[in-house]
Amino acid sequence: MSRQRDRPISLSFDRPSLARNIVAGVHTTGGTTSFHFDSDNLQEPLKPDSNIPFRQDQDFVNRGDILTRVAQRCSQPASRAALVGLGGVGKSQLAIEYAHHVRKQSPETWVFWVYAATTARIEGSYKNIADMIDLPGRQQTSASLMRLVCNWLTREANGKWLVIVDNVDDEVMIDPQNGEHGESSSFASFLPQSSNGAMPITSRNMDVARKLVGYHKDIIIVPEMDQQEANELLQKKLSGQLGELGPQLLNALDYTPLAITQAAAYINDLHSRDLVLEYLKEIRTIRERNPLLENISPDVRRDEYSSNSVFATWQISFEYIRAKRPSAANLLSFMSFFHRQNIPEFMLYHYEDKNGDEQDNVDDEKEANVNGDENSNIGGHRKRDSNDSTTFFSHLQRELRADIRLLLDFSLIKGISSRDEFEMHRLVQSATRMWLRSSSAEEKWWGVFTAAMARDFPYVNYESWSRCRALIPHVQYLTEKEPLGRRQILQRADVLNKAECYANAQGLLVQAEAMIRICLRDRAKELGDEDLNTLTSFGALGSILSEQGKHEAAEDLNLRVLAGREKGLGKDHPKTLLSMSNLAVTLHRLGKYDEAEDLNRRALVGREKVFGKEHPDTLVSVGNLATTLCMLRKYNEAEALNWRALAGREKVLGKEHPDTLSSLANLGYSLSRQQKSGAEEMSRRALEGREKALGKEHPSTLWSARSLAFFLGDRRHYDESIYLFERACDGFERVLGASHPDTRACRGDFTDLLQARKNDRGSAVKFGFRRSMERLMRKER
Known part of the structure; x- marks a missing residue:
């Protein structure tokens, strides 16, 4: 298992967004506030x-009037x-061709x-769309980002666009689903309908298509060729x-484009008419006995007519590749365990690893993990000497x-x-997985996939988010089946622990x-x-709760984790100090x-001794202690600690790091409690920085927006x-749901603000907001 440390819970104001609209600097006249908005039009458009994922196919064959009909329908607002x-049958290929056609004929049109x-x-x-259009808040990966993209597409000022939605087959994707907090949402709700797109x-799936387009006349059936x-x-x-063999081959392939393409690729490697004739006979034989379809899933059986021909050509090609270059067959076997789209190349260097070779002692791995040995075995792979690496x-x-x-x-x-x-095409993936299952090789390659994910899913920090984002879609396959051996179980647990940290x-x-x-x-079952x-893992669950x-x-x-680590590691071990800090936050x-306060002071002293005064973990304890002291009205000491945390994080982490922005927010709050200048500036810098770093609707950013709303309301702006507040x-x-405590508290505070404005009595307004700030501070990280 790779070294994985759990995260400290930071009381700093952590949660980011990118407010491109609000400009720092408020101009007050006669008790009301006018604030400026940064128009997108001021920026160079x-x-x-x-972002069409594939080049235009030079071998594309026009399919009657299908593209013409698509163009006619898409020409309407x-x-x-x-x-x-x-x-x-070529649905995606038709969509690719149409997308390239639009780009060539209408270069002023966005194509997504x-x-x-x-x-x-x-x-x-x-x-990816958010990155292309430089959308504020694009660091998010949740539904809020999808809403931002949808809103951008609905604004006609952003120009014309074409959005290709490929392979939406599951009704679950478009029907409203109840979330954790009772709210309903669906993919369909994020598909805009505006006159410019x-x-x-x-x-x-005909039913899915009908629900998405609304009218039967907008459904275009794509038949076999x-x-x-x-x-x-x-x-x-x-x-x-091929001469007269051509029509016979096409008939055996059901005129299915994918099967024809695979068959042609195989035939191009043959060099005689007799071998082509043998290939045709083999296709017919495979289709008659149909071994791969005996245990076919219901989802694939829906396409059984085309599946027969595709699986037949796949099997012949696969057996040929196994004989000619076994490593390529191994690569396809390995790739079939990823989500079939967006398989990153950096993950493909493990496909020749043999699951079970060089078995490492799990207890040694545990010991290396506990002691922070970065050179320990990771995911079942031993590091090579630097001389030959x-x-x-x-x-x-x-x-x-x-x-x-x-x-x-x-x-x-x-x-x-x-x-x-x-x-890889869905049918190619299904055929590969079914072959592996029938040849008793599925468990082996599932193990190789698990080990590769355990090795390459990075330790989660701000700098590794992009790689985590690339791997998260592939993690789901680790939860679809239960691993057989202890080694695989612990490797999967390692991946899920890191993936949870990113999520x-x-x-x-x-x-x-x-x-x-x-x-x-x-982990509890295998390790105790x-x-x-x-x-x-107990600590990570505590953080989420x-x-x-x-x-x-x-x-x-947190109490359980702290007691266990004090017993197993000692009171001064870094992980024990981390547990102490997390318990203090709770x-x-x-x-x-x-x-x-007592626990925060003990954690701070311990971390200064172990790490030094400028280590990021030490600065977390500095900020957490400052936050608690604020609640105890020990403002002078809290302010000094917040300045220390801010200076240290700017030096060690940089001004744009989320932890640095947390120190900005905390310092702004501390200054506001003492009626000192600079509070508003700090709060605005924290909000704008979080919007840029984390996204406009990340929970930390929303906390910054709420905190600044308090500050301005307190001053009757x-x-x-x-x-x-809105x-x-x-x-x-x-993001959190209507029933979440933070949502309810924010709604209640907003109601207080509206009532305060209605009954504006000067000092009475201030008193009300002081009490609200107590509630806000208690919930902040």
Whole structure:
């Protein structure tokens, strides 16, 4: 297992967003506040671009009038058109061709591609769009980011756009789903309909397509190719002529484009008519006995007509590759365990690893993990000597490139344009997984996949978020089946522990809790409740429960972790001090400020001794102690500590780091409590920094908006205070749910503000806000 440390709960005001609209600097006249808005029009407009994942196919065969019909429907304002057909008939290829056509004919039109197979892929696609359009708040990965993108698309001032929604097959993706807090949402609610845009959709599911487009006339059925179209595709893909064998082959392949493409790739490697004839016989034989379809899933059986031909051509190609270059077959086997879209190349260097080779002693791994040995075995892979690592990697890279090229040549995978990522067709993935299952190789390759994820999912910090984001969609496959051996169980637990850490940092608490509970169950079963790795999982669960407002349950878990670490590691061990700090935060949130102060001081002294005064963990304790002292009205000491935390974090982490922004927010609050100048400036800098670093609706950013709203309301700047309160309340409800304690508290405070404005009596307003600030501070991280 790789070294994984749990996160400290920081009382600093942590949660970011990027307010491009509010400009620091408030101008007050006669008791009311006018504040300026930064118009997007003041910025140089972005040149429309596209993120079409694949290059235009030079062998594309026009399918009758289908593209013409798509163009006619998409020429209407707020239009949608659905391409519906079996798997492998060419729906996505038609969408790719149309997208490139629009880009060439209308360069002033944005063209966006959305993968819609899973929620994770949808969120990733919206994140990619947000990056393209330089959208404020784009660091988020939750539904709030999708709402921001949707709102951008609905504004006609942003220009014309085309959004391709590819492979939306599951009704769960479009029907409203109840979230953790009772709120309902669906992917369909984030698909805009505005006069400046059009939306082609591809789907195998007629019911889904009908729900998305609304009208049956906007559904375009994509059938199998006719004989002339199929023959044209075959001739374009072949390097020679087949003569009278061509029509026989096309008939055996059901005129299915995917099967024709795979067959042509195989035939191009043959060199005689007799071998082609043998290939045709083999296809017919495989289809008659149909071994791969005996245990086919209901989802794939829906496409059984096209699946027969695709699986037949897949099996012949796969057996040929196994004989010619076994490592390429291994690569395809390995890739079949990822989500089939956006498979990152950096994860493909483990495909020749043999699951079970070089078995490491799990107890040694645990000991290395506890003692922070960064050179310990990770994910079942031993580190190589530095002298031969460069030579080995160069060799591995050459071999991988050769295997990838072979799979591309046989149309078993596709490369995604401008990115080092790949994808495989759903039927190719299904055929590969079924072959592995029938040949008793599935467990082996699942183990290789698990070990690779354990090795390459990074330790989660601000700098590693982009890599975590690339891997999160692939984590779901680790939860689809139970690992067989102890080694795999612990490797999966390691991945889920890190993935939970990332999800928690993004405010995705439902996903984070689901992952950490599986991790905790597995570690407790294999290692025992008192094992140090199990205690790490208990601590992570406590952190999530605290974020959800379940502070009593979090306190019990934190006490358990602290006692276990004091017993197993000693009172001065860094992880023991971390547990002490986390327990102090929970006590603070429960209003037990005296106990929290004592623990915060002990944690600070311990960390100064172990790490030094400028270590990031020491600065966390500095900030946490300052926050608790504020609640105890020890303002002078709190202010001094906040200045120390801010200066240290700016020096060590940089001015834009989320922890530095937390110190800014805390310092602003401390200054405001003492009626000192600079409070508003600090609060605005924290809000704007969080908007930029974390996104406009990240929980930490919403806390900053709420804190600034208090500050402005306290000074009777009602207009901007109301604006910020509305933003914070709506954001909390979307992100945390209407019943979350933070959402309810924010709504209550907003009501207090409106009442205070109605009954403005000078000092009475200030008193009301002082009490509100007590509640706010208690909930802040």
